[in-house]
Amino acid sequence: MKRELLAIGIVILILIGLPVGVFIYNRQHTNPDSPERLITIQAAVPEAGGFQPSAIKVTAGETVTLRFTSVDVTHGIAIGPGLGIDLGHVDPGHVQEVSLTFEKAGTYTFYCNTWCSPDHWRMRGTVDVIDPANPDAAPSPYHDPIIEQLVEEGVNIDANTTMDMPDHPQPDVLRFDQPASIEQGHILAASLVIPTELADTEWRLTHTPIEGLALLENNNPSISMSDLINVIAYMWTSDTPPEDIQWAEEYYNKNCAACHGQTGEGNGPAADQTAQSPVAFADFTYMFGMRSDVLYAKIRRGGMGTDMPNFGTLLTPEETLRLVGYLWQLAFKDRPN
Ligand code: HEC
Ligand SMILES: [Cu+2]
Structure with a gap:
């Protein structure tokens, strides 16, 4: 009896749902009076032209439907920064579409997030959102306080850490392959003297774990080095809340793992x-000499004379910081010794 009811319910849902669905579809796409524009964007591997068109213009406040199709292989479609749009895969002969209204003038980027070819990461297009009241306005100058601070400090963020900076600090205590335990560090942290700088999130953003370790050691001379390292591992991973880490893990797996490896070993399928x-974030001796703000700048700007793509036009500053938080997880997360 219950089953029958369920079956009837489903039939009714289909009967009602179908015309409603078609109605919305018609209204959006075939009604010539509809003010909404449908823009079809064809996806192909970058070697065959990438997105066509690769630059579109819309007006702020205008609702447009972007329909993505693929002419060759499976691509993945995402739009950023800060829109949270990930349409998933678009297979050849299929479409993925999204209707959206860009409220503010600015530039957005649509991009492929599925490894589709050797030049995959070049597969990007732009949406220029024009302010109708001021259509010729140049985009507002781009401000990034974290990067501006690094430049002021004289840090060369375009240097390649592993090639151009052979003196990248690696203290003797870290020369052996010592596993760090965030969990043990968490427990121990409560009983140690934590100097004020080290307790400050802002300080940790602009300093390396090595610098933190030196401070901690001075204040807790009787504690073993491996315990101190655990506390540092805990502190550097405590700045990003779990839900942000979850977001970052997903983003990393789609957009970074092909090169840097899913567990951060630097050995993804595209690494060769x-x-x-690509840098191995799981190498914690390397990460002990890195600063969050520098990692942040490198993710946003890419380059450094390497094949590291830039992600500054795809991610908001907050999203980039979440990714940095995830890199610290890859460096320190408890793994069997
Ligand atoms: C096309 C392959 C590729 C992809 C995709 C990629 N990277 Fe990279 N990345 C590299 C290479 C190559 C380097 C330079 C290696 C070196 O520094 O020696 C690099 C360097 C970096 C560095 C700087 C390391 C340093 O100390 O100089 C960071 C941070 C980084 N990548 C993070 C990311 C993140 C986060 C993502 C995803 C959002 C990502 N990368 C996606 C290839 C890639
Ligand atoms: Cu792709």
Whole structure:
């Protein structure tokens, strides 16, 4: 009896749902009076032209439907920064579409987030959102306080850490392959003297774990080095809340793992196509000498004379910081020794 009811319910849902669905579809796409524009964007691997068109213009406040199709292989479609749009895969002969209203003038980027070819990461297009009241306005100058601060400090963010900076600090205590335990560090942190700088999130953003370790050691001379390292591992991973880490893990797996490897070993399936090997974030001796603000700048700007793509036009500053938080997880997360 219950089953029958369920079956009837489903039939009714289909009967009602179908015409409603078609109605919305018609209204959006075939009604010539409809003010909404449908823009079809064809996806092909970058070697065959990438997105066509690759630059579109819309007016702020205008609702447009972007319909993506693929003419060759499976692509993945995302739009950023800060829109949270990930349409998933678009297979050849199928479409993925989204209707959206850009409220503010600015530039957005649609991009492929599925490894589709050696030049995959070049597969990007732009949406220029024009302010109708001021159509010729140049985009407002781009401000990034974190990067501006680094430049002021004289940090060369375009240097390649592993190639151009051979003196990248690696203290003797880290020369052996010592596993760090965030969990043990968390427990121990409560009983140690934590100097004020080290307790400050802002300070940690602009300093390396090595610098933190030195401070911690001075204040807790009787604690073993491996315990101190655990506390540092805990502190550097405590700045990003779990839900942000979850977001970052998903983003990393789609957009970074092909090169840097899913567990951060630097050995993703595309790693042997890059001129320099992608950095291994799981190598915690390397990460002990890195600063969050520098990692942030490198993700946003890419380049450095390597095949590292830039993600500054795809991610908001907040999203980039979440990714940095995830890199610290890859460096320190508890793994079997
Ligand atoms: C096309 C392959 C590729 C992809 C995709 C990629 N990277 Fe990279 N990345 C590299 C290469 C190559 C380097 C330079 C290696 C080196 O520094 O020696 C690099 C360097 C970096 C660095 C700087 C390392 C340093 O100390 O100089 C960071 C941080 C980084 N990548 C993060 C990311 C993140 C986060 C993502 C995803 C959002 C990502 N990368 C996607 C290839 C890639
Ligand atoms: Cu792709």
